[in-house]
Amino acid sequence: MDYNRGxxxxxxxxxxxxxxxxxxxxxxxxxxxxxxTLNNIINRSSSSRVDTIYRVCNGLHTSVRDFFDFPPYNEVEE
Structure with a gap:
């Protein structure tokens, strides 16, 4: 499946x-x-920094690993 990673x-x-x-x-x-800050990331006028992703996950009471545990992040490319 082709995803727009951005x-x-x-x-x-x-x-x-x-x-x-x-x-x-x-x-x-x-x-x-x-x-x-979140609007800028969503509207792609800025990229999400690692610390921002961590803070969002923390606010959602989920780990970064669980947040990104979905295709295509958990698929192995051949």
Missing amino acids: NLFAKRLYKYMRMRDLTLNRVAKLSGLTAS
């Missing part, structure tokens, strides 16, 4: 938001970030 963080974040009935503002608050 948009995977946003897609995964929205999935967690839907599953937990959270808004972007709430995720930002739980993560100790501003909503504009």
